[in-house]
Amino acid sequence: MSDLKKGISRRQVIKTGLAGIVATGIAPTIITRAYGYTNEPTGSTVKFGFNVPQTGPYAAEGMDELRAQQLAVEHLNGEGDGGMLNTFSSKMLKGNGVLGKKVEFVTGDTQTKSDAARAAARSMIEKDGVVMINGGSSSGVAVAVQGLCQEAGIIFMAGLTHSNDTTGKDRKANGFRHFFDAYMSGAALAPVLAKAYGTDRQFYMLTADYTWGWTQADSMKTFLEAEGWNMVTDVRTPVGAGDFSSYITPVLQSGADTLILNHYGGDMINSLTQAVQFGLRDKQVNGKNFEIIVPLYSELMAEGAGENIKGVYGSMNWNWQLSDPGTQAFVKSFGEKFGAPPSNSAHTCYVQTLLYADAVERAGSFNPCAVVEALEDNTGSLEGISSASNKGFLFDGMGNGKTLYRSADHQCFKDVLVMKGKESPSNQYDVLEIVETTPVSQIYYEPDHEMFGGAEASLGTCNPGA
Numbered sequence: 001m002s003d004l005k006k007g008i009s010r011r012q013v014i015k016t017g018l019a020g021i022v023a024t025g026i027a028p029t030i031i032t033r034a035y036g037y038t039n040e041p042t043g044s045t046v047k048f049g050f051n052v053p054q055t056g057p058y059a060a061e062g063m064d065e066l067r068a069q070q071l072a073v074e075h076l077n078g079e080g081d082g083g084m085l086n087t088f089s090s091k092m093l094k095g096n097g098v099l100g101k102k103v104e105f106v107t108g109d110t111q112t113k114s115d116a117a118r119a120a121a122r123s124m125i126e127k128d129g130v131v132m133i134n135g136g137s138s139s140g141v142a143v144a145v146q147g148l149c150q151e152a153g154i155i156f157m158a159g160l161t162h163s164n165d166t167t168g169k170d171r172k173a174n175g176f177r178h179f180f181d182a183y184m185s186g187a188a189l190a191p192v193l194a195k196a197y198g199t200d201r202q203f204y205m206l207t208a209d210y211t212w213g214w215t216q217a218d219s220m221k222t223f224l225e226a227e228g229w230n231m232v233t234d235v236r237t238p239v240g241a242g243d244f245s246s247y248i249t250p251v252l253q254s255g256a257d258t259l260i261l262n263h264y265g266g267d268m269i270n271s272l273t274q275a276v277q278f279g280l281r282d283k284q285v286n287g288k289n290f291e292i293i294v295p296l297y298s299e300l301m302a303e304g305a306g307e308n309i310k311g312v313y314g315s316m317n318w319n320w321q322l323s324d325p326g327t328q329a330f331v332k333s334f335g336e337k338f339g340a341p342p343s344n345s346a347h348t349c350y351v352q353t354l355l356y357a358d359a360v361e362r363a364g365s366f367n368p369c370a371v372v373e374a375l376e377d378n379t380g381s382l383e384g385i386s387s388a389s390n391k392g393f394l395f396d397g398m399g400n401g402k403t404l405y406r407s408a409d410h411q412c413f414k415d416v417l418v419m420k421g422k423e424s425p426s427n428q429y430d431v432l433e434i435v436e437t438t439p440v441s442q443i444y445y446e447p448d449h450e451m452f453g454g455a456e457a458s459l460g461t462c463n464p465g466a
Contacts, residue, residue: 062137078095083332137264235247368463378407
């Protein structure tokens with residue numbers, strides 16, 4: 001883990017690779033099915049599995065997730081300053097491991113491919129004996145790994161996954177998502193965009209051709225049309241395309257005055273950069289200045305896009321510039337260790353690791369069904385939302401204000417940030433500004449909403465794997 005322990009830049013770590021991280025020195029074990037559940041820890045340690053994209057178009061996000069996961073393990077084991085253990089509203093975690101066991105971890109490379117991600121997760125479950133898997137930067141990967149964990153009797157604490165399907169039609173009893181979703185992005189962004197650009201816009205979408213892109217496009221269309229905007233067309237693009245010039249050229253002849261890029265990671269950097277190079281933002285169409293929108297933002301993407309991000313709107317789950325005590329504690333710990341502020345993908349993986357550990361402590365067991373029960377809780381609810389579905393585990397101090405892990409679908413509900421590329425950044429990390437914090441009441445929906453599988457969507461039952 002030497003690369004992560006040095007305060008070197010993200011790009012240096014991405015360039016040199018993760019050989020030092022994968023070689024954890026933890027000897028593989030054979031899967032044990034003790035009475036009741038899969039991989040019951042029997043010794044003085046317990047093992048987590050961190051499954052992230054170490055290669056591929058979303059590798060930058062994966063690297064930051066892995067740094068945050070390592071930091072979470074250190075804090076759980078009593079190393080460092082404790083980070084969000086000091087601000088978390090639940091006080092079960094004492095920095096002495098989890099249920100008195102020291103936490104160890106192994107890693108896998110999802111490659112941003114579902115088959116590779118499942119293979120890596122299966123190896124961690126069957127060979128390394130992990131009790132929980134956390135991570136991912138692709139909803140296609142998240143859905144695939146979540147399904148595997150359900151079959152194997154392992155808890156899946158999703159990392160960066162934004163598709164409505166993850167806790168919608170593909171929801172699973174053994175799976176939990178802290179990150180927000182595409183519906184929430186649309187609900188938060190559309191009113192801000194209508195206020196900034198008017199209610200008479202013609203928009204063209206380029207959409208990553210997998211579950212996240214599809215649900216992001218559907219969500220943006222739904223909420224923008226409600227504001228009076230009209231979609232010209234939605235063009236699907238392959239993940240990792242690299243060159244988007246052939247997709248951008250038709251935009252100029254389409255009559256659209258707005259381009260929405262439903263892309264992420266390296267794909268967003270490339271498509272946005274190429275759209276700006278084609279001169280789209282210098283044009284006037286329908287008597288309006290041409291605008292570009294990136295619905296799902298990341299600090300790492302914004303850094304990579306450089307000057308091209310200025311003035312571009314998007315949404316985020318969390319941002320390091322928030323001033324609450326939890327954010328300040330996490331940013332301090334992460335910055336001191338790695339020499340840069342954390343991304344929102346890093347934040348969600350860190351929080352998910354702590355939330356799992358806390359649920360184990362509250363349950364008094366690593367049994368996945370006990371953990372599910374602890375995370376569902378059902379005694380908490382959000383203020384200002386009159387709905388029978390407003391029940392679950394309510395917590396605070398993790399950087400997003402009061403947050404509900406809803407028991408009905410295992411989706412977290414919290415405020416959503418609307419962001420904009422800064423016109424005059426003060427340094428390489430100061431590239432985005434928060435323009436609005438959308439209250440949770442504006443983005444709340446019922447678990448049987450049609451965008452999430454309707455009445456037929458079901459968590460099913462917890463599988464302990466025995």
